[in-house]
Amino acid sequence: MSRRSAPIAEKLADLIGQQIANGIYQPGDKLPSLRELSQLHRYAKNTVVSAFDLLVSRGLVEPRRGSGFYVSPQLRKAKAVDEDNGQLVRAMDTVWLAREQLIRQPEVAAVGDGFPPIEWLADMRMDRYHQKVVRTGLGSLFRYGNRFGYAPLRDSLVRKLGVLGLPVTQSQLVLTQGANDALDLVIRYFVPPGATVLVDEPGYYLLFGKLKLAGARVIGVPRLADGPDLAALESILVTERPRLFFTQSLAHNPTGSDLSLHKAYRLLQLAEKHNLLFVEDDPFADFKPTSAVRLSMLDQLERTIYIGSFSKSFSAALRVGYVACSAALASDLADLRTLIHVSGSEYCERMVDVMLREGRYERHLVKLRQKLGAATAQAQQWLDEQGCTVFARSAQTLYLWVRFPGVEDSLEWAQALLAHGVKMAPGRIFHLDSAAPSPWSRCNVAAMLDPRFQTAVKSQLALRKNAQGKGLPNNPA
Numbered sequence: 001m002s003r004r005s006a007p008i009a010e011k012l013a014d015l016i017g018q019q020i021a022n023g024i025y026q027p028g029d030k031l032p033s034l035r036e037l038s039q040l041h042r043y044a045k046n047t048v049v050s051a052f053d054l055l056v057s058r059g060l061v062e063p064r065r066g067s068g069f070y071v072s073p074q075l076r077k078a079k080a081v082d083e084d085n086g087q088l089v090r091a092m093d094t095v096w097l098a099r100e101q102l103i104r105q106p107e108v109a110a111v112g113d114g115f116p117p118i119e120w121l122a123d124m125r126m127d128r129y130h131q132k133v134v135r136t137g138l139g140s141l142f143r144y145g146n147r148f149g150y151a152p153l154r155d156s157l158v159r160k161l162g163v164l165g166l167p168v169t170q171s172q173l174v175l176t177q178g179a180n181d182a183l184d185l186v187i188r189y190f191v192p193p194g195a196t197v198l199v200d201e202p203g204y205y206l207l208f209g210k211l212k213l214a215g216a217r218v219i220g221v222p223r224l225a226d227g228p229d230l231a232a233l234e235s236i237l238v239t240e241r242p243r244l245f246f247t248q249s250l251a252h253n254p255t256g257s258d259l260s261l262h263k264a265y266r267l268l269q270l271a272e273k274h275n276l277l278f279v280e281d282d283p284f285a286d287f288k289p290t291s292a293v294r295l296s297m298l299d300q301l302e303r304t305i306y307i308g309s310f311s312k313s314f315s316a317a318l319r320v321g322y323v324a325c326s327a328a329l330a331s332d333l334a335d336l337r338t339l340i341h342v343s344g345s346e347y348c349e350r351m352v353d354v355m356l357r358e359g360r361y362e363r364h365l366v367k368l369r370q371k372l373g374a375a376t377a378q379a380q381q382w383l384d385e386q387g388c389t390v391f392a393r394s395a396q397t398l399y400l401w402v403r404f405p406g407v408e409d410s411l412e413w414a415q416a417l418l419a420h421g422v423k424m425a426p427g428r429i430f431h432l433d434s435a436a437p438s439p440w441s442r443c444n445v446a447a448m449l450d451p452r453f454q455t456a457v458k459s460q461l462a463l464r465k466n467a468q469g470k471g472l473p474n475n476p477a
Contacts, residue, residue, distance in 0.1 A: 008043060009050035016051065017060055020071055027075040030068055031061065109452040111417075112425025113444045114253075116398060120371050120446070121315060123364060133350045144342050147334045149175025149322070150349035156356045157308075157322055164290050165297040166306065171327040174334050175344050179283050179309035179321040183207060183246070185333050186279055186305060186323070188340075190244055191216050198236065198245040200228065202401070202430035202440070204253050204281070207246055220432050221245070223252060225392040226260040228267065237274040244277050249294050251284035254430045254442035255401040257392035261293050268295065271303045278304045286313035286365055287372055287396060301325055310352055312398070313368060318348045372396040372445070379445040386457060391440065401427075402443045404457065406464045409437040413460075420456035 019025055032040070037048045052069050055061035061069050148154065154173045161168050176182040191197055193215030199207060201220025211218045219236055222229040228247065236242070249259040259267075271278060280295050285308055296306035301324065309321035323333055337344070355361060373396040383390055383402060391401035407413045414424035427438030447453065 009047050009054060012037070012041065012043065012048065012051035013054035013058075016055060017058065020060055020075070025071050027071050028073045029071045031070065033068055107421060109422045109447060109450040109456075111443050111447040111450070111453050112414075112423055112441070113447055114398075115316065115444075116312060116368070116372070117446045120368060121313070123360075123367065128358075132354055133347065145344060145346035145349070147338045147343065148173065148330070149344050150346050150353060153320075153349045153353035153356075154322075156353050157324075160356070161306075161308075161324060164285070164294070166294075166300070166324065168301070168324050169327070172301070172324055172330050174323045174325075174330050174337060175349055176321045176323060176337065177319045177341065177344055178311055178316075179281060179307050180206060180210075181319075181341075182307040182309075182321045182323045183210060183279070183281065185336055185340075186244075186307075187211060187214050187216075189329075189333060189336055190277075195244075196240050196242040198233075198242050198247075199432075200247050200252065201432060202254055202427065202438075203246075204248070205429050205434075207281075208432055211246075218432060221247075223255055223257065225255075225257050227257070227263040230263065230266055230270070233267075234270060237270060237276065241274070242276065244279055245271075246279045246281065247295075248281050248283075250282060250288050250292050251394070251397045251399070252392075253283075254399055254425070254427075254440075255391050256394055256397035256399040257401075258288075258394055258397075259293050259295070264293050264295055264298055268299050268303065271299075276303065279307065280304050281307045283307075283309045283312050284398060286310075287369060287398065289369075296324070305329070313365070314352065314355060318352060319345065320348050320352045369396055372398065375445040375449060376400075379443070379448040382448065382454065386461060398445060400443050400445060400448075402441050403439050404441070405461060407441075408439050410439055410441045411437065413441065416460050417453075417456050420452070420459070422453050422456045 016025075016031070025031060031037075034045055034048045034052070037043070037051075038045050041048075052061060052063070055069070056063060060072055060075070062072050063069050148170070151170065153175060154170045157173055158168055158170060174182075174185070176185060187210055191211065191214050194217060196217045196219060197211055198219050198221050199211070200223045202223060203220065208218060219240060219242065221233050221236065227249070233245075249264070251258065267278070270276065278295050278299075282294065282296075294306075296304040306324040307321065308324070310318060311321070314320075323330070325333070376394065376396050379400060380390060380393060383400070387405045389403040391403075404410075404413060410424070410426040411428060414426045417424055425442040427440035427442070428434050428436060430442065431438060
């Protein structure tokens with residue numbers, strides 16, 4: 001290697017090494033050829049050869065005669081060890097579960113998963129609608145959409161919400177890129193740094209992260225089996241005078257609980273008395289009967305903002321949600337949406353609109369609710385047979401908040417089940433203080449029917465019972 005080419009070769013070796021570290025090239029992957037790299041970077045071939053020599057000496061790359069250079073397979077083992085060691089530490093981080101939702105591992109029983117099984121949603125067959133979306137929107141799909149979102153979809157939502165008992169106009173609806181984007185808009189509009197806001201606790205972990213990122217002072221209102229703890233809420237309202245309360249009336253995440261009618265009326269009375277505004281997130285609207293109790297339907301958006309989504313009932317990949325509120329607030333949120341995103345994805349909004357109008361939607365909901373009801377009943381029965389405690393019981397809910405016998409810290413319990421190929425969602429993730437132990441776990445009712453989960457739980461419960469009988473610590477795993 002000449003003195004002139006040495007720094008260039010080292011620079012190229014460092015670049016490729018960083019790409020390997022970032023996962024762009026995985027262990028065992030073949031790297032581009034000497035010729036390709038030479039042409040890409042406009043380096044002499046000898047410089048590229050020197051860079052590969054350096055990578056080989058660092059143990060990152062290995063040459064294979066007649067084939068080229070490959071990322072060392074030995075890196076896979078080291079990386080796997082690091083991931084396993086950090087798994088439970090990351091479980092205490094706000095975004096851990098969010099990252100886990102993006103990983104599909106068929107070999108793992110994802111009991112902590114936040115979505116219904118793919119096969120429950122597949123009957124909507126999005127491929128049926130693509131051509132129609134393209135044909136009807138060819139002239140506008142190459143430009144930004146309306147600041148409120150695709151008008152025909154908002155018209156469809158007027159009818160959909162009307163069926164739920166919430167009469168709105170198009171001017172009261174703003175389309176978003178999913179429910180999380182809707183929450184972001186509301187937080188950006190209403191929550192300056194230092195503002196006091198209320199949330200359900202336990203509650204939606206991503207919401208906690210968003211509010212903390214905004215610099216809010218977040219106070220948890222204890223969630224009971226029929227909704228928020230009214231005594232605790234009234235005390236907080238008197239002493240803290242918050243402006244917003246983010247809550248889920250139905251199929252609450254993570255407890256699966258539903259708001260009772262009596263408590264809903266009392267909440268609205270407190271809101272009027274203390275000038276409180278509810279932000280009602282309803283991502284599971286399609287899983288529940290139209291007659292189910294919702295604050296927004298009782299209040300008619302006087303002291304409520306309603307957020308909906310199609311991620312759970314259609315597809316998370318479509319990223320279409322919406323905000324229903326007063327017309328004046330909707331206009332402001334539409335302007336804020338324009339400032340942040342310019343516009344939403346009109347392709348996705350058109351796709352959802354076609355799916356709503358084509359006649360399969362109602363049949364899909366009937367099947368979806370039937371499957372969810374059957375899974376909920378089976379899961380609750382099985383948990384009862386194992387002696388588990390279920391926080392709140394519902395005819396149909398995607399989540400159950402479960403306490404397994406003898407479990408004091410569900411993070412340790414998750415560690416034990418992870419060794420059996422079962423991924424749980426420990427309860428501490430859903431609390432504002434994610435370092436405090438929780439005996440509860442959020443469990444997906446469909447995933448709990450997986451034999452791998454049931455076998456692992458029975459095995460661990462038997463081990464703990466045996467250890468308890470011998471006077472040993474109650475965490476044999």
